[in-house]
Amino acid sequence: MVARRAHRCRLLRVHRLVEVGRWCSRSASVENALASLLILRGDPVWFPPVACSHTSERSFHGERTHARSGARRLEQELDRLKTVELPQVLRDIETAREHGDLSENAEYHAAKERLGMIAARITFIEQTLSRAEIIDVTKVPHDGKVTFGSTVTVENTAGGETQTLRLVGPEEADIKEGLVSIASPLARGIIARAVGDTVKVTMPAGVREFKILKVEYI
Known part of the structure; x- marks a missing residue:
């Protein structure tokens, strides 16, 4: 019971951080934390797999190479996802839950799907930037x-x-x-x-x- 209460407190703290736009966790924990938050509240959620390109060679023309302007665009998108879209979709899920029966609640299922896509995109961008070789x-x-x-x-x-x-x-x-x-x-x-x-x-x-x-x- 104590462990479960502590787990609930940690997840609620994650939720508050997201709501105020201060999400700063590592990408590997984004999906797990959000999934755990919803599962704890009785809402299983599926996160789509993230397709990432990999290469062992950090060549000047390799797939890891990014122009500085392109890296800035990815960073701006990441910030928007974490501070705007992620908090909004969590609010949408809460609102949809208040409408009653979830089995036929189209808004609820659409919001859950959107949550999975946002989390996957966050993971993808963070992994891309962490591997990137920035070229000016x-x-x-x-x-x-x-x-x-x-x-x-x-x-x-x-x-x-x-x-x-x-x-x-x-x-x-x-x-x-x-x-x-x-x-x-x-x-x-x-x-x-x-x-x-x-x-x-x-x-x-x-x-x-x-x-x-x-x-x-x-």
Whole structure:
């Protein structure tokens, strides 16, 4: 009984820390603490597995490499998840519980699923940042060639369209923002090339030819 009471006190303290936006535990305990909190109150919750990319080589172009700007974006997302979204979903669960029968409570089950996704994302970002090799491209020696973190303007020689993109780590990639993964076919095709070079890249839609118009380190 004493051990159970102590356990309950610890979990309630976790809940209060989350509510005031001061969550600072290690990622490994995020899922366990939240799951224990809900199970203790009679609410089992499933947390989806976290898919993480691993590599034993910390190379300059490895999957662990991140541009400083990309690392900042991940840190901002992590802060938002811990201080805004996580407390909100816990409040949503409490509100849904007050509506009575949980077996047919769609809001309750949706909130529990959202909790699992948030916890998984927190774990993933913390693991990614803990393994990351942060590169500041403005401070890395270069010789005018395309490197990780550089901003490159290329022209599709078939149609004349141009696009500007930045080569970033896989977890930073966002095609809408012009952030292209270093592991993508296009990035692999232009890496170590210079202005004026023309390269052929095998892409899902077929072979494309690109000419490098500009390389910047910003």
